[in-house]
Amino acid sequence: MPPLSTPTPGVRQTEFRFRCIACGDVSDSASQNFRCPHCGDLLEITYPHWKESGHTTQELKSTWGQRRLSHSTIDLSGVWRFRELLPALERDDQAITLREGNTPLYELPQCARITGVPRLFAKHQGLNPTGSFKDAGMTVAATFARLAGFRWVACASTGNTSASMAAYAARGGMRSLVLVPEGKISWSKLSQALDYGAVTCQLRTDFDGCLRLLQELVLRAPVYQLNSINPFRLEGQKTLAFELLEQLDWQPPDHIIVPGGNLGNSSAIGKALLEMHALGLISRLPKLSVIQAEGANALVRTLREAAGKRLISVQAETRATAIRIGNPASWKKAAHVLEATGGACEQVTEVEIAQAKAEIGAEGIGCEPASAVTLAGLKKLVKQGFVKAEESVVLVLTGNLLKDPDYTMEFHRGDLFKGTAGENASAGLNPLRRPPIALDATLDAVMRTLEQAEK
Ligand code: F0G
Numbered sequence: 001m002p003p004l005s006t007p008t009p010g011v012r013q014t015e016f017r018f019r020c021i022a023c024g025d026v027s028d029s030a031s032q033n034f035r036c037p038h039c040g041d042l043l044e045i046t047y048p049h050w051k052e053s054g055h056t057t058q059e060l061k062s063t064w065g066q067r068r069l070s071h072s073t074i075d076l077s078g079v080w081r082f083r084e085l086l087p088a089l090e091r092d093d094q095a096i097t098l099r100e101g102n103t104p105l106y107e108l109p110q111c112a113r114i115t116g117v118p119r120l121f122a123k124h125q126g127l128n129p130t131g132s133f134k135d136a137g138m139t140v141a142a143t144f145a146r147l148a149g150f151r152w153v154a155c156a157s158t159g160n161t162s163a164s165m166a167a168y169a170a171r172g173g174m175r176s177l178v179l180v181p182e183g184k185i186s187w188s189k190l191s192q193a194l195d196y197g198a199v200t201c202q203l204r205t206d207f208d209g210c211l212r213l214l215q216e217l218v219l220r221a222p223v224y225q226l227n228s229i230n231p232f233r234l235e236g237q238k239t240l241a242f243e244l245l246e247q248l249d250w251q252p253p254d255h256i257i258v259p260g261g262n263l264g265n266s267s268a269i270g271k272a273l274l275e276m277h278a279l280g281l282i283s284r285l286p287k288l289s290v291i292q293a294e295g296a297n298a299l300v301r302t303l304r305e306a307a308g309k310r311l312i313s314v315q316a317e318t319r320a321t322a323i324r325i326g327n328p329a330s331w332k333k334a335a336h337v338l339e340a341t342g343g344a345c346e347q348v349t350e351v352e353i354a355q356a357k358a359e360i361g362a363e364g365i366g367c368e369p370a371s372a373v374t375l376a377g378l379k380k381l382v383k384q385g386f387v388k389a390e391e392s393v394v395l396v397l398t399g400n401l402l403k404d405p406d407y408t409m410e411f412h413r414g415d416l417f418k419g420t421a422g423e424n425a426s427a428g429l430n431p432l433r434r435p436p437i438a439l440d441a442t443l444d445a446v447m448r449t450l451e452q453a454e455k
Contacts, residue, residue, distance in 0.1 A: 270337020
């Protein structure tokens with residue numbers, strides 16, 4: 001058993017409260033649906049004592065840097081490494097961790113040429129333990145579920161949340177209940193939940209229907225909900241931004257671009273940017289932009305048609321099933337951080353998503369379709385003049401390529417758009433396709449294929 005964390009003199013952990021994002025009511029505790037008891041809106045976690053805690057920015061940066069050399073369990077987590085800006089634990093060994101975070105920041109030279117933005121990077125959250133960014137939030141929320149004494153945790157999911165929750169529940173000795181839309185999540189994600197031991201229900205509805213049902217369930221049964229409505233999830237997901245800034249030597253990029261589904265992740269990253277700015281860890285705010293699939297564009301429409309004042313829900317449809325969400329729970333939080341950072345909100349077509357995914361794949365890193373909306377969206381933002389060639393841009397790749405192999409195989413075989421509205425437009429993607437080639441097992445046949453490919 002490795003030793004537990006090295007104590008850090010002078011850096012105290014935080015106390016936190018729940019605050020309603022609409023009426024501002026502040027409370028020590030939250031009900032099981034994580035809604036404000038007065039107005040019913042979402043809660044966020046705040047830290048009223050930060051200012052008195054005596055952290056200097058230099059102290060924080062050097063403490064976090066030193067922990068990268070530590071072998072203690074909690075310091076090996078790329079989330080808990082930043083624990084001064086997270087809800088405090090009484091003891092380090094309370095954290096349920098799978099060594100999440102610590103994800104790479106890659107340069108994207110080929111995509112940089114395609115977009116005309118030389119300083120283009122990808123923060124690859126798909127390299128987390130269960131293959132998506134959800135792990136960063138789950139380590140914190142699952143930990144607090146266990147501390148609150150729950151035996152059962154539950155979520156509605158398009159697949160990644162359920163995979164992550166099931167893993168962390170298993171590690172933490174809790175049972176997990178998964179509600180997913182039948183036939184609308186990838187086999188890889190579903191199989192993860194099964195292997196990690198979740199009770200997995202495929203409901204005859206969409207994600208929004210699953211989430212509605214979960215919200216009722218948590219009021220009736222002693223289960224702890226681990227969707228991103230749960231503000232502990234967003235605290236963990238904040239650390240993506242801390243780690244990114246650390247990787248950039250605390251020089252903020254001009255733009256950060258994220259996919260938008262239920263809008264928890266954009267809200268979390270935005271919260272982190274605002275907190276880092278308020279604490280003086282960064283001197284200016286990057287613009288945080290959200291990209292949605294055209295068929296699941298609730299936030300785009302909400303901002304364009306209702307000036308961000310009320311949610312315009314949509315009947316969601318997209319092959320990027322991770323973001324097939326029409327009624328995003330955290331739309332108000334996301335609208336707030338977009339406004340506060342001066343970011344944009346755009347939508348991209350199915351063909352644009354497929355093209356961007358293949359281009360990211362051709363860089364040798366790959367991602368799942370929902371993550372590729374970021375590159376597709378960047379192309380649009382460059383065209384509009386919102387992103388300029390001399391600016392630096394970070395794309396947040398949220399999920400691993402292996403999360404949705406059916407999509408990738410259909411793309412390369414040329415079947416992805418058969419019989420759909422995108423069929424004609426997708427002809428332009430043929431140079432990106434690399435279908436598998438069935439051959440006789442002869443040297444001649446392989447040599448001919450090699451020569452053909454060289455042409
Ligand atoms: N990218 C991937 C790979 C996702 O799995 C999700 C959400 C998103 C982007 C969007 O993030 O919801 O925070 O705006 N997946 C959820 C799930 C909803 O159940 O796995 P968001």
